Every structure is written in C-alpha cells, then in structure tokens.
Amino acid sequence: MIVSYKYRAYPDAAGEARLHEALDTCRWLYNTLLEECNTARENGSSLTMQKTQARIVTLKEEHPALKDVYSKVLQMVNYTLWSNIRALSETKKNGRKIGKLRFKSAARYRTLNYNQSGFTIDCEGEFITFSKIGTIPFSMHRPYSGEVKGVLITRSGDEWYVIIQADQEVAAPRREGRSVGIDVGLNSFAVDSDGRVIANPRFSERSRARMKKLQQRVARKQRGSKNRENAKKKLEKAYAHITNQKNDFLHKLSRRYVAAYATICVEDLNVKYLKENGKSRGLRRSIHDASWGRFLAFLSYKAESAGTEFIRVDPRDTTQMCSNCGRIVKKDLSVRVHECPYCGFVADRDYNAAVNIHRVGMEQPLEPVERIPLHHISVMQVLSMKQEAPPESAG
Numbered sequence: 001m002i003v004s005y006k007y008r009a010y011p012d013a014a015g016e017a018r019l020h021e022a023l024d025t026c027r028w029l030y031n032t033l034l035e036e037c038n039t040a041r042e043n044g045s046s047l048t049m050q051k052t053q054a055r056i057v058t059l060k061e062e063h064p065a066l067k068d069v070y071s072k073v074l075q076m077v078n079y080t081l082w083s084n085i086r087a088l089s090e091t092k093k094n095g096r097k098i099g100k101l102r103f104k105s106a107a108r109y110r111t112l113n114y115n116q117s118g119f120t121i122d123c124e125g126e127f128i129t130f131s132k133i134g135t136i137p138f139s140m141h142r143p144y145s146g147e148v149k150g151v152l153i154t155r156s157g158d159e160w161y162v163i164i165q166a167d168q169e170v171a172a173p174r175r176e177g178r179s180v181g182i183d184v185g186l187n188s189f190a191v192d193s194d195g196r197v198i199a200n201p202r203f204s205e206r207s208r209a210r211m212k213k214l215q216q217r218v219a220r221k222q223r224g225s226k227n228r229e230n231a232k233k234k235l236e237k238a239y240a241h242i243t244n245q246k247n248d249f250l251h252k253l254s255r256r257y258v259a260a261y262a263t264i265c266v267e268d269l270n271v272k273y274l275k276e277n278g279k280s281r282g283l284r285r286s287i288h289d290a291s292w293g294r295f296l297a298f299l300s301y302k303a304e305s306a307g308t309e310f311i312r313v314d315p316r317d318t319t320q321m322c323s324n325c326g327r328i329v330k331k332d333l334s335v336r337v338h339e340c341p342y343c344g345f346v347a348d349r350d351y352n353a354a355v356n357i358h359r360v361g362m363e364q365p366l367e368p369v370e371r372i373p374l375h376h377i378s379v380m381q382v383l384s385m386k387q388e389a390p391p392e393s394a395g
C-alpha cells in the first residue's frame with residue numbers, strides 16, 4: 001500500500017527560483033509533447049509513450065533548459081501526459097463527449113515528480129536534496145514509515161510542499177496484548193483506563209493575544225495596499241502555526257497509543273452526538289469535540305497501518321455506570337467524582353468512564369477495579385516525546 005505523507009517545505013529564494021524554472025521547463029515539455037501528439041493524429045498517424053520518451057533526447061538539443069531538469073523528472077512528465085491521454089480516451093469509451101486534452105498554463109502546472117531516484121532525505125536535519133534543484137528544508141511534523149518510492153514537490157499558492165510516497169506493509173491485526181479504553185475528558189483532553197490524564201492543548205489561548213494584534217494590524221491598513229497584504233500574510237502564518245501545533249500534538253498522542261497497545265477502545269462519537277444533540281453545548285466544548293474527532297481519526301488510521309485493533313463502543317451508560325459493581329450512579333456534568341453508594345468505589349468520573357469503555361470494548365465481565373492514582377501528562381510532555389522512545393508503561 002502506497003501512503004503519501006505531505007510536509008510543508010521552505011525553499012530559500014534561490015531554491016524557489018530553481019523550482020519555478022524547473023516547473024516552467026516541465027510545462028514546456030508537457031505542452032510540446034501534447035502538441036506533437038495532436039499534430040500526429042491530425043496527420044493520420046499516432047505516437048506512443050515510447051516514441052515521445054525518445055523524442056525528449058532530441059528536444060534537449062533544441063531546448064537546452066531541459067538539461068537543467070533531472071532526467072527521471074522529465075520521464076515522469078511524459079508518463080503523466082500519457083496517463084492523461086489514456087484517462088481521456090477511457091472517458092470517451094464510456095460514451096461521454098469530451099474535447100481535447102488541454103495545454104497546461106503556469107498556474108495549473110505545479111508539481112515536480114521525483115520517482116525512485118534523484119532525491120536524498122535527511123530526516124534528522126529535515127532536509128531533502130533534489131538532484132538539479134538542491135537542498136530544501138521541510139518540516140517533518142510526523143514521521144513517515146515504509147520504503148520511500150518517490151518524492152513530489154508541489155506548489156500551492158505561495159507555499160511549497162513535499163510529498164513522500166512510501167510503500168507500507170499492512171500488519172496483521174493482533175487481538176492479544178495490551179488494551180486500553182480512552183474517554184474524552186471533562187477538564188482534560190483525555191483520560192484512559194490505565195490512569196493517564198492528558199492535559200488540554202491551549203495553544204490558541206496562548207496565541208490569542210498575538211492573533212488579535214495581527215488582526216488589528218490588518219484592519220488598520222488601507223484596503224488594497226501592499227502593507228495590508230503583508231499584514232494579512234503574517235496573520236495567516238500565525239494561524240497556520242497554531243493549526244500545526246494542534247495537529248502535531250494529536251499526531252504524537254495518537255502515535256503513542258498505537259505504539260503501546262494492541263487494542264484501543266473509544267466511544268462511538270456518532271452515537272454520542274445523536275444522544276447529546278438536544279443539550280446545550282458551549283463553544284469551548286464544541287472546539288474540544290472538533291479536536292477530539294480529529295484525534296479519533298488519527299488513531300483510527302494509525303491503528304490500521306500498525307495492526308492495532310480499534311474498537312468503537314456504544315457510549316450508553318459508560319459515564320453513569322459504576323465500573324466496580326455495574327450499578328447506575330446518576331451524575332450530571334458538574335459532578336467530577338464518581339462515588340458509588342452501592343459498593344463505595346470512588347474515582348475520577350472520566351477514569352471511571354474510561355474503564356467502562358475498556359471493559360465494554362473487550363466484552364469482559366465486570367471485575368473489581370482497583371483504585372489507581374491518576375498520572376497527569378502535560379501537552380509539553382506529549383510534544384517533546386521522541387520518536388524512538390518506548391511507550392510509557394501502564395499504570
């Protein structure tokens with residue numbers, strides 16, 4: 001299975017100039033080969049992918065700029081052209097009326113495709129060196145895994161991205177091994193059945209003052225002015241920074257759980273939403289839910305490629321039930337401690353819920369729960385977690 005990992009890239013001015021030149025040259029090649037294909041068809045003959053590939057060699061003499069682009073990248077231009085031609089003829093076969101393949105404008109030609117070779121990835125330094133382009137820093141906000149088959153570098157507006165394509169083996173699911181239940185925390189981001197309490201990320205609050213300042217700066221500048229344009233860019237950058245920080249946190253946290261457990265149980269959000277829709281929910285709560293949803297999505301896809309079982313359980317009674325004796329102990333959102341009047345079990349309400357989620361997910365019969373001390377984990381601890389670090393031990 002080929003998995004793509006997209007990272008923000010930061011070429012310097014010289015690197016960016018070389019990228020633009022290479023894109024320009026590739027676009028010229030694409031359009032030239034397309035025109036030759038069209039001309040051949042009008043003259044009653046036809047070209048093949050092999051013929052246009054051979055044509056690149058002679059074109060290099062007419063258009064020396066081609067020599068400044070890595071040869072495999074040129075080969076991929078030809079490959080892309082022919083897959084477009086094939087896709088078009090497939091559509092025609094299906095009876096759709098469709099015109100000719102379009103020539104590419106500069107705005108629509110955005111990607112250099114380094115397939116198999118011509119690149120060196122330095123994960124430690126977060127650099128990729130592209131043949132004929134040079135070294136480009138990138139931000140590896142999450143690691144990739146598997147054998148790298150190719151790297152694409154692509155432009156989106158003013159921003160550049162590298163896309164690492166890696167071939168991953170899908171591991172066989174393993175049911176045995178450690179398992180955990182995770183619940184969305186009321187006062188924290190999450191609480192798990194092994195007693196971990198993950199603090200809430202508060203990046204946006206910390207950066208709110210700065211965002212406000214930048215927003216005011218944009219508002220004060222004259223419409224259409226260069227200054228306003230610059231202030232806007234700074235604001236967008238600050239916003240992107242917060243988003244990256246949040247995603248970084250969620251990626252690291254989900255990776256930690258997937259590395260540590262063979263089975264992960266969570267509440268089925270869809271069911272939960274249906275049940276709670278009628279209730280009033282604060283803004284803070286909905287923001288929390290949004291990142292919780294993304295956390296579950298990250299967990300789910302990471303679990304799949306790691307062979308970890310991901311179980312969604314019906315959230316009915318997970319909060320109200322006593323995880324020690326199974327009796328229902330009603331409590332509203334303001335009650336933070338679960339205190340069972342039937343068996344005397346006392347625990348943090350979210351921890352009690354996490355234990356229930358775990359038990360329901362594993363379909364285990366109710367067995368007495370030991371009251372364990374909760375282990376608080378700050379966001380900074382999650383963020384500073386090293387890739388290779390062994391998962392934290394349970395309990």
Ligand SMILES: [Zn+2]
Binds near residue numbers: 325341342
């Ligand atoms: Zn009880």
